[in-house]
Structures are given as C-alpha cells and as structure tokens.
Amino acid sequence: MPLTRAKKPAFTAGSKMSKLNATTSENQEEGPQVKRPSSPPHGAPKKRTAFIDITNAHKVHISLPGRKKKKKEAKKQVKKTSAASLSAKNHANLTKSSSESSEETPAEREEDDEEEEEEEEEEEEEAQTDAAAPADELEASAPPAAAQVPAHHQKQQIPAEFDIDSENSEDCYMCPEYAKDIFDYLKRREEKFVLRNYMSDQSSLNPEMRAILIDWLVEVQENFELYHETLYLAVKMADHYLAKTPVHRELLQLVGSTTMLIASKFEERSPPCVDDFLYICDDAYKREEIIAMEANILQTLSFDINIPIPYRFLRRFAKCVSSGMDTLTLARFYLEMSLMEMDLVSARGSLLASGCLLLALVTKGLGGWSPVLQFHSGYRTADLAPVVRTLHEMLSAPPDDKLKAIRNKYSHKVFFEVASLPTVSSDVLEEALLSQ
Known part of the structure; x- marks a missing residue:
C-alpha cells in the first residue's frame, strides 16, 4: 500500500500567535511594519527569533534555565586524576569561552565566567580529594590483575622454534594472533x-x-x-x-x-x-x-553443519614445514582418495590429514614427522602409523576403472600430475614410521 504522509498538527490562530509572542524578545516594540537593519545598533540588546535558523544554530549561544545545574552534575561524574589533566581542561575552557565571546551578550558572558570559576573550584577540590585518598581505596578501584584470568582464556605461549604465524603479522586475513587457537578449537570440535x-x-x-x-x-x-x-x-x-x-x-x-x-x-x-x-x-x-x-x-543434523574437515588441517600442517606446492598437492591427492574408503570414515579429520601429509613427505623423501608438526597437530608418529598403513594399502591396490574421477583430476599438469607418481615401497614406509 502507498505510504501516507503524516499530517502536521493543526494550530488555531490564537494559540499560534500566543506561542510566538511568548518566545519573542521582551525589548521588541510593536509598531508599523518597517524595514529593520541587518545588524543591531551599538549597545542595543541582541534580538533572537522564535525559531532559530538551523544553518546558524552553531553560532548562537542559548542560555537554558537548567544549564548550570546540568553542568555541575556532568562534571561530578568525571574524576580528575592529575594536575596535568586539570590544566588541559582549563585551557580548553578558556579557548571555548574566547570563541563564544563574540556571540554572547555582556550579561551572558558574566554568567558564564561565574559558572566556569565555580567549576574550576569544584575540580580543584575533587583533585585534592583524589590525591588524599587512601591507598587501599585506590587498590580497590584498580582493574583485576592479569593473573586472575582463567587459564583457558589466557594467550597460549608458542615457542619461537614452533612459531609459524609471526611471518604473517602484517596480514590481517591470515589471523596470525588466533590461528593456533582456531585450529585447536576445530580439533576439539x-x-x-x-x-x-x-x-x-x-x-x-x-x-x-x-x-x-x-x-x-x-x-x-x-x-x-x-x-x-x-x-x-x-x-x-x-x-x-x-x-x-x-x-x-x-x-x-x-x-x-x-x-x-x-x-x-x-x-x-x-x-x-x-x-x-x-x-x-x-x-x-x-x-x-x-x-x-x-x-x-x-x-x-540439527542445522549444525560447521563440521571440521580434513582439508583445512592439511593446509595448516603443510604450512608448518613450508612444503612446496607439489608436496601439498600429492597429500591432497591422497586425502581425496581417502574419501572413497569406507574404513577411513571413522578417522578424525586432523588425524587423516596428518597421515596423508606424512605419507607425502616420505614419498618425496623429505623426512618424517618433525617436532613442529607434532606440536601443531598434537599427534606423534605412533599415532599416525595405523592410518598411514591403511592409506598405503588403498593406494597400492589396483585402480578401479569405474572410479577414475580423482585419478584423472590429479593427472593434469595443473596438479603436477601427482597421480602418476609411484607409491613408496612398504619397506621405506615402515623404516620412516619406526625411526621416530
């Protein structure tokens, strides 16, 4: 339906004129309609209209009845803790009063000067009271110590040799401050x-x-x-x-x-x-x-579909050893092949990703499960051995001609043709698993 515009409230002629007369200046004399000068004569009281033009509102100083009381209540809520802040406030008040003096009448200036003097006296008394406050009261008002923060909320300290996120300290998209906490949370989830x-x-x-x-x-x-x-x-x-x-x-x-x-x-x-x-x-x-x-x-699924997937863990763990793109792609090939294996459905994503990366490292001859990988993954080589052996048996089995989408995909040059790489021998794999 079309939106209707709100009607303006209706006023009678008498009520409207009474409001205008109540807000006009008391010194305005009634008389014939004559053209008034744009500026008042020297020494004449300043006139103000019933409705101030909003374009000049910032130049007009309006003295309200409750202004003095509101200023005092607002100042009482602010605690001055040093003499330096007090002097800075006084300097700001002097600057403000000098900028407004050109727009105020002599009577208003005198009223504002009295208010500012009273405010300064109150601020000085508050500053002296705060300086003489007992030490136990200051300690009671101090913020809680960092030691009182629960252990699970404190920032985890990462050893320098295991810090893989400091190099991205300038990249906000990498979340270097929270990367370790995020993946620890996913692992718990x-x-x-x-x-x-x-x-x-x-x-x-x-x-x-x-x-x-x-x-x-x-x-x-x-x-x-x-x-x-x-x-x-x-x-x-x-x-x-x-x-x-x-x-x-x-x-x-x-x-x-x-x-x-x-x-x-x-x-x-x-x-x-x-x-x-x-x-x-x-x-x-x-x-x-x-x-x-x-x-x-x-x-x-109760709408809970934010399930931790192994692909995210694989990218994180590959970053720990600064593996090349070809090694990461080989591990991705192993991980994608594991999706079709029913025996690996029960394996956790982080464990499966770690096993695929370890198998790729051994296949490429880049070593085994290093301490930095053990720190960030939470798994030792002994924890990964059963999964790695299952992956090796899966890859060593003859390929099914009906299920060739993944092998065809990773046989492309874009994926470094990793699907055509020979599978590492069982002896080399067992030596790598038992050496650590």
Whole structure:
C-alpha cells in the first residue's frame, strides 16, 4: 500500500500567535511594519527569533534555565586524576569561552565566567580529594590483575622454534594472533562429529555405492569449479545423514546432490542454484524433492553443519614445514582418495590429514614427522602409523576403472600430475614410521 504522509498538527490562530509572542524578545516594540537593519545598533540588546535558523544554530549561544545545574552534575561524574589533566581542561575552557565571546551578550558572558570559576573550584577540590585518598581505596578501584584470568582464556605461549604465524603479522586475513587457537578449537570440535561404520545399518546400500557417489561428486566439483572445502563438507554431511537415516539406493544421488547444494551455500561466494543440481542429476528428481531433502538433512543434523574437515588441517600442517606446492598437492591427492574408503570414515579429520601429509613427505623423501608438526597437530608418529598403513594399502591396490574421477583430476599438469607418481615401497614406509 502507498505510504501516507503524516499530517502536521493543526494550530488555531490564537494559540499560534500566543506561542510566538511568548518566545519573542521582551525589548521588541510593536509598531508599523518597517524595514529593520541587518545588524543591531551599538549597545542595543541582541534580538533572537522564535525559531532559530538551523544553518546558524552553531553560532548562537542559548542560555537554558537548567544549564548550570546540568553542568555541575556532568562534571561530578568525571574524576580528575592529575594536575596535568586539570590544566588541559582549563585551557580548553578558556579557548571555548574566547570563541563564544563574540556571540554572547555582556550579561551572558558574566554568567558564564561565574559558572566556569565555580567549576574550576569544584575540580580543584575533587583533585585534592583524589590525591588524599587512601591507598587501599585506590587498590580497590584498580582493574583485576592479569593473573586472575582463567587459564583457558589466557594467550597460549608458542615457542619461537614452533612459531609459524609471526611471518604473517602484517596480514590481517591470515589471523596470525588466533590461528593456533582456531585450529585447536576445530580439533576439539571434532569429538562431536566422530562417525562410525554405518553401512551395516543401510540395508539398501553398500560401500561400493558410496564410492560411486563420491566419484560423481568430484566430477560435480570440477564442473562447477567449486572449492575443495565444498566437496569435503558435502561428503561429511552425507556420511552424518546416512549414519542416522536409512536411505534407499534410488535416493542416494539425491542425498549427495543436496548435501553439495547445502555445502555450496555454506562455502561458496556464488553457489549454484537448485536448477543446476537438477540438471546434473539429468532431471531424475523434481525441484520439490531436492528442497524437501534439503530440509530433511538440515533437521536431521540439527542445522549444525560447521563440521571440521580434513582439508583445512592439511593446509595448516603443510604450512608448518613450508612444503612446496607439489608436496601439498600429492597429500591432497591422497586425502581425496581417502574419501572413497569406507574404513577411513571413522578417522578424525586432523588425524587423516596428518597421515596423508606424512605419507607425502616420505614419498618425496623429505623426512618424517618433525617436532613442529607434532606440536601443531598434537599427534606423534605412533599415532599416525595405523592410518598411514591403511592409506598405503588403498593406494597400492589396483585402480578401479569405474572410479577414475580423482585419478584423472590429479593427472593434469595443473596438479603436477601427482597421480602418476609411484607409491613408496612398504619397506621405506615402515623404516620412516619406526625411526621416530
């Protein structure tokens, strides 16, 4: 509906004129309408109109009845702690009074001078009272000591040899002050999202069907040019949903495409729309079905979809050893291949990322799990050994010709063709795992 303008309040002629007469100057004489000079004669009292022009409001000094009382109450709330601050305030008052003197009448100037003298006397008395205050009162008013801050709220001290964020101290986007705390929080949050092997509860599904779904999601991520974080989050949400809800095999692709839609809304700047996901599903589902599945997944997960994913930990841990892009890409290849392995569903993201990085370091001949990696990840080599062995068995197995999206992806020159690198031998791997 159109907006109606508010009507101005109606005034009668008598009331309006009475208000104007009450606010006009008492020294104004009534007489014939004559043209008045723009400036008053010398020594004449200053006239003021009923409504001051707002453009000149900053030049006009108005003396209000409660001005003196309000000034005193405001000054009592401010405590002066040193003579220097008192002198600075006096200097500011003198400057202010000199700037306003050109606009005030002699009577107003005299009134303001009396007010300022009273204010200065009150400030001097307050300063003397504060100086004579007992020491115990000053200690009582002091802020609490830093030692009283709880231990979990205090800033964690990082040894200089393990400090990997100081080099980004000028980059606010890297959050160098909070990077370690952020990843420690994500690592603690992983305990809330520990999965189990849920395939025994899915009577219509098997691990091979899940691997086919993830292989298809990798192609979707490439075709839409989505972030890798979107892919990992979609897989995590699908696993958590399948761990709680039995799904028929005909709806498995609907679950995968819907989780990718939700993850895109969470991670992407310009996420694909619903129609795009209907298109990649070859119109196997209707728009209403994917929207209903989206609501069902979010309600099943209690709308808690900020799940820690291993890809973020991998980038963090690779920074600890300043690994090259080729080594990081090799670890990313191992990590993406692990998404299809049902035995690794129950592994925590930080543990899985650490295992993939260790395997990549051994494959490249760059050493093992260094102390800086142990400090930031919280894992020792003995903690990573079972996961690393599982990854090595997965990579050593003959590739499935039906599931080749990830291998084809990392066989490209953009990814340094890491998929074509030979897998490290078992003897070299065991030597690296047992040497630390």
